[in-house]
Amino acid sequence: MNTISSHYLDELGIIRWESRYAPQTAPVCDESAWENLKETVKHCRQCSLHQGRTNTVFGVGSQQASLMIIGEAPGFHEDQQGEPFVGRAGQLLTAMLKSIGLRREDVFIANILKCRPPDNRDPQADEIQTCTAFLTQQIALIQPDLLLAVGRIAAQYLLNCSSPLKSLRNTIHHYGESQTPLIVTYHPAYLLRSPADKKMAFSDLQFVRKKLSTAVR
Ligand code: URA
Secondary structure (H helix, E strand, O other), rough: OHHHHHHHHOOOOOOOOOOOOOOOOOOOOHHHHHHHHHHHHOOOOOHHHHHHHHOOOOOOEEOOOEEEEEEOOOOHHHHHHHHOOOHHHHHHHHHHEEEEEEOHOOOOOEEEOOOOOHHHHHOOOOHHHHHHHHHHHHHHHHOOEEEEEOOOHHHHHHHHHOOOHHHHOOOOEEOOOEEEEEEEEEOOHHHHHOOOHHHHHOEEEOOOHHHHHOOOO
């Protein structure tokens, strides 16, 4: 509003509506630290998974994302293409995001592990321990408003617990020293096998949308 019209409103005794919130600005991701991290992941040989990989899978999306999605580990297609969630489960994840008005490029998608475990087996404790140093740095650099853990492996690692996934839903948890809010939902690969639970995942996504709408950046 310009100063002239502002003056007339003052004269008329009309109180202007002003947002109580500061203008939204995303934290600035340190570009050189990000590129260094990407390069380190690309050449990582810290565990035996490097022997079977075609590509490392660093993650994809916006470094300014307010929502970061954390899955488990690359599968066959992700290993081939070097991008997370591009197979059937990935297509479902993209549709899940679309249901709350988000595109893949609006969020950042990463995994607990950056390399594919053989035959898509569960990540082993030593692999998780080694590889998650990268994820920790990604979260610290992006500083998202909200983390969405998809599936048991990601949820249990991020929350340092062994509770069943079902019991972790419908709650705002907090991750790490930053106390970043965290929501848990089903893994899309599980939902492909158990489509009856899609409605519960949809309700988790509504919860995500609500939480994001109140996040002040
Ligand atoms: N499942 C995951 O957890 N991550 C992927 O990137 C693909 C499938």
